[in-house]
Amino acid sequence: METIARLHIDTFELTLRDIKQVDPKLLHALSVSVGWPHRDSDWQMLLELGQGLAAVDEIGRVVGTVMWLRYGADFALICMLITLPRLQEQGAGSWLMEKAHELNKGAVFGLNATREAKRLYRSLGYGYEQKILRCQGEATPEAALSAKVEGLVRPAAASDHESLLRLDLAATGHDRSIAYQALLPVSRGQVLVRNDEIVAFSLCRPFGRGHVIGPVIAASEDDAIAVSRAHVETHAGSFLRADTPASNTVFTNFLVGSGMQIYDSATSMGLGRAPFKPLASAGPRRITLASQAIG
Ligand SMILES: CC(C)(COP(=O)(O)OP(=O)(O)OC[C@H]1O[C@@H](n2cnc3c(N)ncnc32)[C@H](O)[C@@H]1OP(=O)(O)O)[C@@H](O)C(=O)NCCC(=O)NCCS
Known part of the structure; x- marks a missing residue:
């Protein structure tokens, strides 16, 4: 070796x-x-x-x-x-x-820092901090808040994958197709279709102690809730997790109302520039991470 x-x-x-x-x-x-x-x-x-x-x-x-x-x-x-x-x-x-x-x-570097590691990364020059909430617990769909949403929510199909990659690129500024090649075969997805176009999606897969809802990519928190609700229903009574930027207060309330309490936080950091940047300020963005490791 x-x-x-x-x-x-x-x-x-x-x-x-x-x-x-x-x-x-x-x-x-x-x-x-x-x-x-x-x-x-x-x-x-x-x-x-x-x-x-x-x-x-x-x-x-x-x-x-x-x-x-x-x-x-x-x-x-x-x-x-x-x-x-x-x-x-x-x-x-x-x-x-x-x-x-x-x-x-x-390369440009990014990462998601635990509390323990944040000082170490700061000392290496990392900045552009964004707080990420780790929400987890037993899923309780009956407590989920109801939000009105325009459009149709349906399960994702293989033919949707290109649209998912397009939304992800718009949300992160990166071509993350390698991550999706690994995520898609082990995930179930939901998409929101409006005017014949996929405008938001969520994936959910086995991870850690149960399942994780991520990534969720949407231009609004209401759209994100619309594509996430089915995962809460599917996993009712079992362990579910989602990692969301703390700025998503409406989505966080949805998670907490669905049994996923705020358990811990991490910090998204970049060296020299913000690691993930939506292509348009009002366009799709990351509402949940695939995981702290995958971003
Ligand atoms: C975060 C983690 C990887 C840091 O590893 P580590 O081996 O302790 O890292 P280092 O020793 O290089 O640095 C840790 C601290 O010790 C200090 N240190 C380094 N060498 C030292 C020495 N010889 N004597 C005393 N302190 C020292 C560093 O300055 C650093 O301090 P800072 O946090 O104020 O910058 C480790 O704590 C860990 O595995 N934590 C659990 C998993 C985790 O959270 N990982 C981070 C994922 S984002």
């Missing part, structure tokens, strides 16, 4: 390897050690989508990771930065970030 770099910390000697060359079970064990809910299949999707590095100790344990997903030629979304709790605050996280930056020279 090829060694990419080495670092001595305390009694550890860390060797950096291509993340795809280490046992995925060890990656899962690392994310469990910091309390993250990812399943093996969540890791699997990320490994198919992106690249990354694993820091391995002398006896083969994975003690740190960082990944990145390339959206288009010049944008890298950093994710899955984790270091083993025993190893933290000794420079391993910064070292992994430095290597990820080096391996993506020339």
Whole structure:
């Protein structure tokens, strides 16, 4: 197995390897050690989508990771930065970030920071902060607020996929087709059709402790609610999650009214510029993330 770099910390000697060359079970064990809910299949999707590095100790344990997903030629979304709790605050996280930056020279960087990691990213120059609320809980559709919406909501079909990609590009400013290639086969979708055109959609897939509603792309929060309600109904009584920018107050109220309380928050950050930017200010935007890792 090829060694990419080495670092001595305390009694550890860390060797950096291509993340795809280490046992995925060890990656899962690392994310469990910091309390993250990812399943093996969540890791699997990320490994198919992106690249990354694993820091391995002398006896083969994975003690740190960082990944990145390339959206288009010049944008890298950093994710899955984790270091083993025993190893933290000794420079391993910064070292992994430095290597990820080096391996993506020339790219614009974005990420979603946990509370723990925000200061570290700020010290690396990240800014353009946007608060993201993690809402989760047992889905309760009967409590969902009713909103009037113009148009027809129906399940997404394979023939809609091009429209979904077009809306996503308008909402994020990036060609995220690689993410959709992984998301679409494992998701159920709803679309809102108005004047024969798809104007909003939502996807929902198994993730972590249950299912996640994301991405939801819409130009208004009412449209976003219209395409999300069916997922709440489908998963009534089971665990559902959605990550939404805090500025979406109406949508957040819908989530809370549907059993998904605000559990935690993260911060979307960019290095040198905002990571995601709608092409038009009144056009489609991200109402929920696919996940914190995928954006
Ligand atoms: C966030 C995380 C990856 C940071 O990893 P880490 O190995 O502790 O990172 P570092 O040691 O490089 O930096 C952490 C802090 O320790 C400080 N530090 C670095 N080297 C140090 C040293 N030798 N002695 C004391 N402090 C040190 C850094 O300045 C940094 O401080 P800051 O937050 O004020 O900038 C780690 O805490 C973690 O895995 N958390 C759980 C998962 C998570 O939230 N990941 C982030 C995803 S967005």
